[in-house]
Amino acid sequence: MIYEPSALAVAVFLLFVGVTLAISFRLGAQAKSSQGYFAAGGGIPWFVNGIAFAGDYLSAASFLGICGMIAFYGYDGFLYSIGYLAGWIVALFVIAEPIRRLGKYTFADALDSRFNSRAIRLSAALSTLVVSLFYLIPQMVGAGALVKPLLGLPHWAGVSIVGAVVVLIVVTAGMASTTYVQFLKGSLLVLFSVWLTVLILQRGLAVDERYRASVGNPFAVQQTLRVTADGQRLVNGLPQGKGPGQADFFPVGHVSKLPDGKLETGPLGPIAFLRTLQQSEVVLWSSATTTELDGSRLTTYSQRAVPGSEILRPGNSPTFKGVRSDKLQDKLNFLSLMLALFCGTASLPHILIRYYTVKDQAAARKSTVVGIGSIGFFYILTLYLGLGAMTSGAIDVTNSNMAAPLLARSMGELLFAMISAIAFTTVLGTVSGLIVASSGAVAHDLAESFVREPLTDHEKIRIAKLAAVVVGVVAMALGILFEKMNVNFLVGWAFSVAASANLPSLVMLLFWKGTTRQGITAAILAGMVSSLAWILLSEDTFKDVYGLPPEQAWAPFSQPGIVTIPLGFLTVVVVSLLTRPPKREADTD
């Protein structure tokens, strides 16, 4: 779909970027030491840190990906909300206090607290970089998706703008500016999502007139996109455009039937909205792509009237089809993803380093409670935002990531401007957290492992800033390459790698005295390599990344967590038992 740029949206966006950069430059002078740069001096108030947790965590995947998935498939997107939030339980009850007690700047600090091992630091730094890069891709893709309607610029321009602004934020003031940008973003995201939800409920549900006009043969209504061998885009047989002799996709998403033959409901309460939708019928769109003999690729988008009771049950999307499948592999794929979401949160390096920005363990605990409250509340709202988008008549059938901003546009230009700018800030907040985590891993863990003398504060910060620029550039390149993938899907992979590589060693270090440095190092490497290999050999990667037939994939199902997380635990136990220090044997004797 071709979007008209909005001057108001541009103005709000520029205002947000200006405020963000002003915060960064103001705090820059206070972050001259390693403690200031990597951990904001440990002086962030717990409430601010809790909302910053929300700002850090509620990424493009949460806002754009989940809303888009619910808008396209229904309940399945909400499964991500449930899994993402459940992961915070592991963070609060198992990880929060010990990691604050044991660590200083990075996740490797906690892992290495008992051993002083170069191998642990190297493997933990490597894992931080891999997980952060996996997580950065969907954020960058989200940025590109947003900038199209906001500024009327191409995808690569959005990715580059976000990359440049974030690198500037991180380089100027490190964790301090990142925290306050995330606090601002977290607050605004929750507040405006509440506003949008209230408007959705006020609007209620209504049968779309356009659907009623075509009621004689609704299933025949299609839209097509043909991309010719020389790159020309034809929509419904005409060149894509808004001018004469051109065609563009029309916005979709409407209710086709309401209960009791009503044409509109008027304002609805939160429960009544869900109940009414359960008894209604909504038109959803699916797509199929074929390659023609002339080398062109034809994508056909077809509409299908679906009962609300089907929309509000799990198992409609390709990702969660396993719920309703009879195949064991599909069931395992579903369980594997839900396990990765549960275990992944407490293993994400950019979340873990936020525990070092508060003064003590009690503050770490309190800020996690605030984080759970604000994040959980937002995730409940995602259900309404997604379903609101699904029935808004404003959806771009070619791009699920645009569902939330386009829903806002259907409510008015000001709201669209605010939501788009907030979504953009959402990307800024999460990406800056990821880049701080990566640069900390490079400067504090990698670089110190390779030099004999401890680095000075000045050297460490200089390396961190350089690393931030390099990681930012790599993230931009990957964000451009992965343009077409659903951002939520990519985040699922990041969670799998994080949970497989980091959680087993962290949990075993905290709860088993027999853990050795070799066990920790082996578990990180085994979890990381096995989950990465599994993903690279999976059906989804064959289809969406390599463009190969999915049946050629080697992995039996796409999500690795159910195999690779236990493998990580097994590795730490077996290797630790094999490498027990001789002293312990003497004691036993």
Place this chain on the structure above:
Amino acid sequence: MAGFHPATDTTPEAASPRRTRLGLWLFATYLALYSGFMALNAVAPERMEQTPWAGVNVAILYGMGLIFAAFVLAIMYEALCRRIDRQDREPGGDA
């Protein structure tokens, strides 16, 4: 804006094992709830379509219930940890 002062951890260290035990119990409680959700989806997905209350189906009720349960358990944990810390600071308190 926060000033960058050296952080001093005032959390009572002696009470740490009690807080850890409490955390593990609450974690186990939530794990049971979450596992039930996953199992119900995997084994009996048709159950998720039933509408036991207010015309809203089990999938939504259970899903929202999990989100609320996380918040309630988090608040409980914080309140109980504060009590444990307070007891620890009192003269003659648990150590």
